[in-house]
Amino acid sequence: MSIKAEEISALIKQQLENYQAELNVEETGTVTYVGDGIARAHGLDNALSGELLEFSNGVYGMVQNLESNDVGIVIMGSFDGIHEGDTVKRTGRIMEVPVGDALIGRVVNPLGEPLDGNGAIQTDKTRPIEHKAPGVMERKSVDQPLQTGIKAIDSLVPIGRGQRELIIGDRKTGKTSVAIDTILNQKDQDMICIYVAIGQKESTVRTQVETLRRFGAMDYTIVVSAGPSEPAPMLYLAPYAGAAMGEEFMYNGKHVLIVYDDLTKQADAYRELSLILRRPPGREAYPGDIFYTHSRLLERAAKLSDDLGGGSMTALPFVETRAGDISAYIPTNVISITDGQVFLDSDYFYSGVRPAIDAGTSVSRVGGDAQIKAMKKVAGTLRLDLASYRELESFAQFGSDLDAATQAKLSRGRRTVEVLKQPLHKPLVVEHQVMILYALTHGFLDNVPVDDILRFQDELMDFVESNHKDLFDEIHETHDLPDSEKMDAAIKEFAEHFKPTKTTEA
Amino acid sequence: MSLDKMTIAKRYSKALFDVVAEHDQVTSTREELHQVRQVFLDNDGLGKILTDKGLKHNEKLEILNLLTKSASPYVSNLIKMTFDYGRIGNLTDIIDAFDDLCDANQHIVRAKLTTAVQISDTQRDQISQQFAKRVGAKQVILDSNIDDSIIGGAILQANGLIYDGSVSSQINKIKQMLIS
Structure with missing residues (x-):
């Protein structure tokens, strides 16, 4: 790119020709007080609330308080250079970014x-x-x-x-x-x-x-x-x-x-x-x-x-x-x-x-x-499950003789909490979320040890992604849950091959 | 909460002005008040010793009598009243505010004129006449000073407004225009 000196001078000439000398009328006030981030100024009788003001050192301020004898101004920027007695003038504008x-x-x-x-x-x-x-x-x-x-x-x-x-x-x-x-x-x-x-x-x-x-x-x-x-x-x-x-x-x-x-x-x-x-x-x-x-x-x-x-x-x-x-x-x-x-x-x-x-x-x-249908279906009972788990959890610490229904609730609750855990900076797309929550609410995780759940989730996603991608695509496009038989079949197929790290449940 | 001096000055001066205007004594009162102000300015701290606890009440009254001895009734009343209400320290502010009221009443505008070079009296008169026409005043009293940093032209300051016709600010404007 080459810039010709004549072009620039022609441009400046053109701008100067359009320049009209006009009398500059400004309304000013005098700073009477400067404090941390604020100033007060006397004068500025016509200043409006929220109006931008300019101090004599070029720093801007915004009118906050309009009082009988002065205006309170918040200073945007450094207030070190503003002194008592400085002039401050109205700009007629409001603050913009x-x-x-x-x-x-x-x-x-x-x-x-x-x-x-x-x-x-x-x-x-x-x-x-x-x-x-x-x-x-x-x-x-x-x-x-x-x-x-x-x-x-x-x-x-x-x-x-x-x-x-x-x-x-x-x-x-x-x-x-x-x-x-x-x-x-x-x-x-x-x-x-x-x-x-x-x-x-x-x-x-x-x-x-x-x-x-x-x-x-x-x-x-x-x-x-x-x-x-x-x-x-x-x-x-x-x-x-x-x-x-x-x-x-x-x-x-x-x-x-x-x-x-x-x-x-x-x-x-x-x-x-x-x-x-x-x-x-x-x-x-x-x-x-x-x-x-x-x-x-x-x-x-x-x-x-x-x-x-x-x-x-x-x-x-x-x-x-x-x-x-x-x-x-x-x-x-x-x-x-x-x-x-x-x-x-x-x-x-x-x-x-x-x-x-x-x-x-x-x-x-x-x-x-705004929730998609598929998510609504799988997450419906989640809140209730969690609530009853929290309730039972404290109670279960006292006795060991719990009936089967309570045991099942506790075990489901523990798994729900585990599923909802998520590592940092690893957001999950909604299809994957629906899949793991479906597995949870339909009991496929009940036999997986709690410690293995996050691994189960990751491997399940990989498995479905490579073998049953149509399921994810269906959720993504229709926003609805695919046929439950297909979902069950896919998860079951994976669960059979899943090897827990430990044989006994923690 | 105590009132600030601006509010006090406004209230007292307004009341005083109304009273003397009713009795047509504005000009004479004004002159008298200027003398009083001079006394206060010459004796720094006079207002303060009349309000603080350093002197006994009758000692203060003696000073007060001295001040009001040859004063007209309204001025002496003003001094006594401000003393009674503990506002005598604000007397000079009240007198200044009274001055402003008189000016406004007579349509006089005081302005500060800044030029780069000394100007002639005819030029001054022209400026003050033009400015009087612009602001709708009967008379403009100019207080002129010289500042060569403005290069040329003139700056007029009055009533919190700046009429800037200086060469330096126009150069700045051209600079801004070319930069942006």
Whole structure:
């Protein structure tokens, strides 16, 4: 490529010819106070709430509080260079982030600036970060499944496209792993994933990005990261910026999965901001509008009507609990906003049940409509089996003389728990899930030792894949369960050749 | 919660202005208040010693009598009242706010003019007349200063608005236009 100097000078000449000198009228104010991430300014009489302001050192701020004599501003970026007495001017714009295909595969901060060192983001499209959620007539009920690839979720708490499903649990119970595995399973599913890391350690975010890259998931993923060293306004704005990026795809008829990891930290950042802005504190010192900050964010996840292209945005918000207390303020708020929750239990996690999903407290209020028929048929009794097993389990520890029916229930329960275990980063396609759950509910696993179940599952999949591929194809195409005789025959054929590692049952 | 000085100044000055405007004493009161302000500015900390506990009440009253001795009734009432309510420390703010009210009432706008070179009086008059027409004021009082970093043109600041006609900001604009 050669660039001619004349061409450039002609271009500049043309631009200069169009330039018109005009008087620049700006409304300004004076900074009277600067604190952690916020500033107050006197003047700016006509500033609007949410408007973008520019400080004299080039840093931007957003109007949050309009008071009788001054305005409260959150500073987006470094507040070190702002001093009392500096001028701050109105821009007349509201905050926007770049959106579009150029962001896919990138790691950006909440302002849409790249963090991955791969150069500038080439897009001229932007969207305001605060946007009204779609209304009643613009929506449609959830009817397509979002396959997480995790057996315990897809069978017990199915998630539909456009649903908001809360992932809740103590720290270190595998919340992030659930999200990463779900993102990995969206490969070739025509989905765009957005992972919003709020206050997550930079090293953790780096690890997650590497994991996504290793499995080829960065080809359809955007990572928005606001680290713990960023000022509080960035953490507060990160989920809204992520939602704006997702909306662009949703309104273009695409399917989006957005993960907010996690909203507890966003609530903490917003509490910090509100307290320094001198808004009155409420319960647990959170400001009065903490419910609204989360509800307006999660309401933006939607399944759009066919007139609007039928796109969807599925939200997986995370909330961290302390010592399993789901009745604290933020958890109860977010539980009431979302369409269900997946509760991760630390006791299960440490006893080796991973993912540590507590079937008793986890629900999905709308996902059932989106579950495929085949899955509905095999997973119907699963929840009941698990519940009665948990009930019997504690009771069975006391006595050894149990009748045959109880023994059978316990043995089935033990196998159910085992089947629902799944190693990290190994999502399972829905056909395979249906197959193993079919084997479980139809009693084919009752004679397999508990320790061999995961091996049985893997080998069964290989066997069916090579010898009875038509079964998988049928589930994949019709979404319905194939003829039970054919299924039984295939599993029986495999079970006869399966050799347990130990002859006696554990 | 205590009120901030801005709110206090607004309230007291509004009340004072209403009273003196009713009795047509705006101009004379204003001059008197300027003298009072000068006293407060010359004696740094005067407002503070009248509000804190350092002096006894009758000692404070003596100072107060000195201040109100030759004052007109409204001004002396203002001083006594602000003293009684513990707001005498805000007196200079109140006087400033009163000044602004008088200006607004007489349609006078005060503006700060920045130019790169010294300008002649006729140029100044032209600017102030043009600006008066633009903002709908009867009179514009310019406070001009010189800053050669703006290269050329002029910048006018008034009422929280900046009218920027400087060469430096236009060069910046062209720069932005060429970069993007």
